[in-house]
Amino acid sequence: xxxxxxxxxxxxxxxxxxxxxxxxxxxxxxxxxxxxxxxxxxxxxxxxxxxxxxxxxxxxxxxxxxxxxxxxxxxxxxxxxxxxxxxxxxxxxxxxxxxxxxxxxxxxxxxxxxxxxxxxxxxxxxxxxxxxxxxxxxxxxxxxxxxxxxxxxxxxxxxxxxxxxxxxxxxxxxxxxxxxxxxxxxxxxxxxxxxxxxxxxxxxxxxxxxxxxxxxxxxxxxxxxxxxxxxxxxxxxxxxxxxxxxxxxxxxxxxxxxxxxxxxxxxxxxxxxxxxxxxxxxxxxxxxxxxxxxxxxxxxxxxxxxxxxxxxxxxxxxx
Amino acid sequence: xxxxxxxxxxxxxxxxxxxxxxxxxxxxxxxxxxxxxxxxxxxxxxxxxxxxxxxxxxxxxxxxxxxxxxxxxxxxxxxxxxxxxxxxxxxxxxxxxxxxxxxxxxxxxxxxxxxxxxxxxxxxxxxxxxxxxxxxxxxxxxxxxxxxxxxxxxxxxxxxxxxxxxxxxxxxxxxxxxxxxxxxxxxxxxxxxxxxxxxxxxxxxxxxxxxxxxxxxxx
Numbered sequence: 001x002x003x004x005x006x007x008x009x010x011x012x013x014x015x016x017x018x019x020x021x022x023x024x025x026x027x028x029x030x031x032x033x034x035x036x037x038x039x040x041x042x043x044x045x046x047x048x049x050x051x052x053x054x055x056x057x058x059x060x061x062x063x064x065x066x067x068x069x070x071x072x073x074x075x076x077x078x079x080x081x082x083x084x085x086x087x088x089x090x091x092x093x094x095x096x097x098x099x100x101x102x103x104x105x106x107x108x109x110x111x112x113x114x115x116x117x118x119x120x121x122x123x124x125x126x127x128x129x130x131x132x133x134x135x136x137x138x139x140x141x142x143x144x145x146x147x148x149x150x151x152x153x154x155x156x157x158x159x160x161x162x163x164x165x166x167x168x169x170x171x172x173x174x175x176x177x178x179x180x181x182x183x184x185x186x187x188x189x190x191x192x193x194x195x196x197x198x199x200x201x202x203x204x205x206x207x208x209x210x211x212x213x214x215x216x217x218x219x220x221x222x223x224x225x226x227x228x229x230x231x232x233x234x235x236x237x238x239x240x241x242x243x244x245x246x247x248x249x250x251x252x253x254x255x256x257x258x259x260x261x262x263x264x265x266x267x268x269x270x271x272x273x274x275x276x277x278x279x280x281x282x283x284x285x286x287x288x289x290x291x292x293x294x295x296x297x298x299x300x301x302x303x304x305x306x307x308x309x310x311x312x313x314x315x316x317x318x319x
Numbered sequence: 320x321x322x323x324x325x326x327x328x329x330x331x332x333x334x335x336x337x338x339x340x341x342x343x344x345x346x347x348x349x350x351x352x353x354x355x356x357x358x359x360x361x362x363x364x365x366x367x368x369x370x371x372x373x374x375x376x377x378x379x380x381x382x383x384x385x386x387x388x389x390x391x392x393x394x395x396x397x398x399x400x401x402x403x404x405x406x407x408x409x410x411x412x413x414x415x416x417x418x419x420x421x422x423x424x425x426x427x428x429x430x431x432x433x434x435x436x437x438x439x440x441x442x443x444x445x446x447x448x449x450x451x452x453x454x455x456x457x458x459x460x461x462x463x464x465x466x467x468x469x470x471x472x473x474x475x476x477x478x479x480x481x482x483x484x485x486x487x488x489x490x491x492x493x494x495x496x497x498x499x500x501x502x503x504x505x506x507x508x509x510x511x512x513x514x515x516x517x518x519x520x521x522x523x524x525x526x527x528x529x530x531x532x533x534x535x536x537x538x
Contacts, residue, residue, distance in 0.1 A: 027424070029412040218408050221370070223398035223473070224425040225391050 027219065027232050028212055035240055038204045042244025043251070045197045046299050049190055050252030050292040056186035057288050063179035070168045070175070074149060076137040079162035086162075090135050093160045097139050100155075102147030105140040134162075194302060201241075201303050205233060205310040216315075226315045234308040241303025245296035253292055320346045320477060320508055321367055326376030328362055336362055338532040340376070344477065344510060349503040351519050352512040354529030360512040361405070363529065364479050367510070368402050369393050381476070398426060401470030401507075403480040407462045409454040415465050416441065416450040422473040437472060444468045444498065459486040467498065477508045484518055492518055 076093050080086045090108050097106045109117070114133055141147060149167045156163040209216065219229050321344035328337040336359045344350065344367075352360055365371040366378060369385055378385045380396055388396070401422075409418045416437060417424075423433045441447050444464040454462055463486060470478060480499065484492035496518060503509045510527075513519065519526065526537040 025413055025417055027410070027413070027421070214408070215410055218410060218421070219425060220394070221368070221397070221402055221404075221408070222422040222425050222469070223394055225394045227391075228425055228427070 026236070028208070028215060028236055030236070038200065038237075038240050039244040039247070041200045042197060042241055042299060042303060043248035045193050045200075046245045046248025046296060047252050048248075049193050049295050049299070050249055051255070052186050052189045052193075053291045053295065054252070054256055054288055056183055057291070059182040060179050063175050063182075067172055067175050070171050072141055072143075074139045074141070074165060074167045076139060076156065077134050077164050077166060078137065078160065079134040079164070080132045081162040084161045086135060089160050089162060090137065093137055093156060093163050096155055096159060097137065097152065100147060100152050102142055102145035103139055104142035104145075106137060107140075108137040109135060111135075194299075197299060198302060198306050201237065201306040202310050205237065205307040206314065208233065208236075209311060209314050226312060229315060230308050230311040233311045234304045237307035238300055238304035241300035242296070244303075245299045248299075249292045249296040253289055256288060256292075320344050320381060322377075322379045323366075324377040326366065326373045326378055328359075328366065328371065329374050335374070336532055337366070337373075337529075340534050342527065342534055342536060344508055346476070346508055347503070347506055348525070349500070349509045349522075350511075350525040350527055352510055352527045352529065353514055353519065356514065358529040359532060360514075360529055361481055363534075364402070364481050364510070364512055367477075367479055368400060369397060398422070398473060399476045401473065401475035401478045403463075403466050403470045403478075403483050405481040405485060407454075407466040409457075409462060409465055409469070411454050414451050414453060415446055415457065415461075418454065418465055419468045419472055421469060426473070433472075440468050440472055460488075460491045463487055463491075463495065467495065471502060471507070475507060478502060478510070480509070480511045482513055482515075483511060484513065484515055489517070493521060496521055 076097060078086060078089050078093055081089070094106050094108050097103055114135055117136075118133065149165060153165040156165055216229055219232075323340045323342050326337065326340040327335050329335045340363070352363065354360055362371065366373060367380070369378075369380065372386070381399060383392075383396065385393070385396075410421070413421070419441060420430070420433060420437045423437070424430070438447070438450070441450055444467060446461060446464055446468065449457065449461060449465075452461075454465070457465065463483065467480070467483065470480070478499070483499070484495055487495065492515070499509050499511060500522060528535045528537060
């Protein structure tokens with residue numbers, strides 16, 4: 001001991017300085033926590049969750065666009081009624097619709113146009129004069145306006161013989177239902193993936209605790225509370241969760257960007273048109289990327305919270 | 320400081336390994352705990368360290384009855400006790416410095432606030448040049464000293480040591496004993512479990528002798 005004491009103060013200071021440059025090592029060795037497999041599981045889960053979210057958002061955006069397109073116009077149909085001149089009835093219906101509040105434009109299809117609409121079914125030479133062909137009037141709704149179609153329907157049936165109003169409600173309902181199912185399905189898939197992540201983390205935490213049992217014991221002997229031990233595990237699993245989440249999330253974002261890019265330029269023509277027809281001109285925008293970032297945070301937090309819960313539960317059972 | 324009254328301990332349904340233990344450890348005292356192998360020295364130390372619960376009787380530590388305390392309160396009490404295990408129980412992935420500093424870290428202290436203190440203690444036990452070494456490369460004696468340093472870094476009021484000289488040569492054993500006596504003189508109560516007669520003969524102190532599960536007191 002005297003030998004150590006005799007050591008010059010200068011030497012000691014240098015040693016302490018050299019030492020001071022190092023931080024505290026984690027109490028749980030990184031390698032002892034089933035790290036890589038868990039990171040992979042979390043990464044895959046985040047990736048799939050992000051893809052699901054992206055798909056749901058795309059379907060919702062497309063559905064709302066279709067819905068908007070469909071509700072932007074309604075059709076008045078005027079059927080010929082015996083003893084009434086259909087042209088007069090059409091004119092009256094047009095006049096009625098034109099002054100109706102919220103209507104931007106009214107355009108009746110002429111006889112020739114009606115004939116052209118029927119041409120694919122009846123052939124070019126059909127003599128429509130002899131057939132009771134109904135006439136259509138397209139009513140465009142002013143942007144942002146929500147006309148009272150029930151009132152319009154009522155006025156039409158009262159004042160125009162053979163008139164009926166089709167506000168495409170059936171289509172709108174179907175699209176809304178489809179979008180709803182897509183969102184519900186997506187939500188269900190997300191919930192399942194979250195549950196799978198929670199279970200994987202539980203198993204991984206239990207494994208890590210079993211491997212690190214001697215360390216947990218030593219921590220107990222040195223006066224550590226359960227809370228301290230749980231914190232140590234939680235910190236590790238938060239780091240693992242974040243790592244996996246970032247890998248999966250960034251991969252998903254890269255895929256979104258790549259698909260967007262491919263649709264913009266590389267394929268050009270046909271593929272883009274096809275996609276555009278189906279989904280409109282949508283892409284995973286800012287909101288989509290924000291959702292992926294939120295998912296990364298969520299999955300990392302769930303990972304940390306699950307491990308804390310598991311550690312606390314396990315510590316309860318050991319003295 | 321430590322009070323045992325009619326304490327008995329059995330493992331599972333086996334026979335009682337400790338019977339009718341009634342004794343006290345006074346503040347600022349030094350004692351050896353001895354007895355043949357298998358007499359229950361380690362079990363008694365574990366009872367004092369509150370890592371085992373007695374099957375009967377009453378144990379009070381620092382004037383608090385152990386049976387009534389929850390896990391957090393036990394952890395707080397353990398911080399007032401330093402323990403040296405027979406097998407050291409150093410964490411292999413932490414350096415000597417980090418192992419010794421562990422009790423302070425566990426208390427939530429900032430590394431900068433205890434660095435000087437830990438370095439000083441490591442110098443004192445002769446490990447000043449081994450701060451960065453991992454336990455697997457330390458010799459038996461070095462491990463022993465690191466384990467003792469870890470036990471005393473938190474300035475415990477009670478120090479329990481299980482065969483602290485079991486793995487070292489007589490020279491080092493003597494040095495370690497001097498270290499324990501120093502601690503005792505600075506106010507810590509020390510209990511050393513050993514069956515090393517030579518060691519006990521070096522220092523005149525109270526002896527608690529365990530024999531067939533019962534305790535005999537030789538002042």
